[in-house]
Amino acid sequence: MQSLPKCSLVTPTYNWPKALELLLLSVKQQSVLPNEVIIADDGSKKETEELIKKFQKDFPVPLHHVWHEDNKNQKPAIMNKAIAKSSFEYIVEIDGDIIMHKDFVKDHLTMAKKNMFLYGSRVNIQENHLDNLFNNKQITFNFFSKGIKKRGRTIRIPFLANLHKEEDARSSKLRGCNMSFWREDFIKVNGFNENLVGWGIDDSEMIQRLLNIGVKGKRLKFKGLAYHIYHKEQDRSLVHLNEVIENETTAKKITFIEKGINQYL
Incomplete structure (x- = not known):
């Protein structure tokens, strides 16, 4: 078996501990743990x-909390x-409202290749299933699960x-809720652009800079399955x-x- 890169799983969060709890429970069941x-x-x-x-007491890997003051x-x-x-060479990025399939981290790491980033899609968990989801702390899903849409994205066929x-x-299918890249590539383009304001675009603008230095992208399909917990749309103003x-990043x-x-740094 190929030796897999060591990785840091990084997730943003903001005032939604119920969703973060399910994410962290889904980390604990990973077939290959992040470092x-x-x-x-x-x-x-x-x-x-x-x-x-509470999770840090018995978490299977180091669990770090990086916080700054709330300023929009x-x-x-x-x-x-x-x-x-982060301490490791490969970064797997997911959102704080994502529940990962048990092979999610493994799938990103087995597909990782130098000079390339990966991006996957997500299955949507619907609003009418949220009470059930949180009450039962549900972290496993399949094609027939209740309360989901985009069922085709629940199918994992590694060789495809x-x-x-x-x-x-x-x-246009790029989503920051499910992607991975090399830390050194991220540093080369100086990471996320803090001149962006409000919600949106931060992931795709950073990825555009990776493409501009010659890093290629690859879509994860039939691997890297992720389930997105419904929430109201962010302010897009x-x-x-x-x-x-x-x-401008693209054109120039x-x-x-x-x-x-x-x-x-």
Whole structure:
């Protein structure tokens, strides 16, 4: 068997400990554990800290909590701070409202290749299933599970996953809730852009810079299964400002931004 890269699993969170609990339970059942888990906390209240402390008592790998004060949405900054503190060569990024299939980490690591990033999709857990989900602390799903949509994305067929070709353009299917990349590549482009405002675009703008330095993308299909817990849409009122920055990154082939991870290294 190939030797797998050592990895840090990094996830942003903000004031939703019930969702974070299910995510952390899904980490504990991974067939291949990450080498550490880092919670990038964008200013949550005490309940989140208490939940993490409870998990730290018997968590199978080091569980770190990186927190900064709540100052509206500062996800790029807290993710940069968290990844700056990471100890391993490969970063697997998921959202704080994701429940991972038991082979999720294994799938990212077995597909990892130098000069390449990976991105997967997600199955949506519907709003009418949330009470059931949280009351039963449900972390396993399959094609026939109640309360999900996009069922085709529950199917894991590892040998088919290799059929996807590497890409040198950004895919519209890219989602920060399910992706992975080499830490050294992330540092080369200076991480997430802290000049972005509000919600949205931070992941795809960073990925565009990776593409601009020649890192290829590969879509994870039939592997890297993730389940997204329903929540109300984020405030998208400032997305147009971020799209201007992203379009400039694409058009001018920008590779390095001024306000990024280098502040914390």
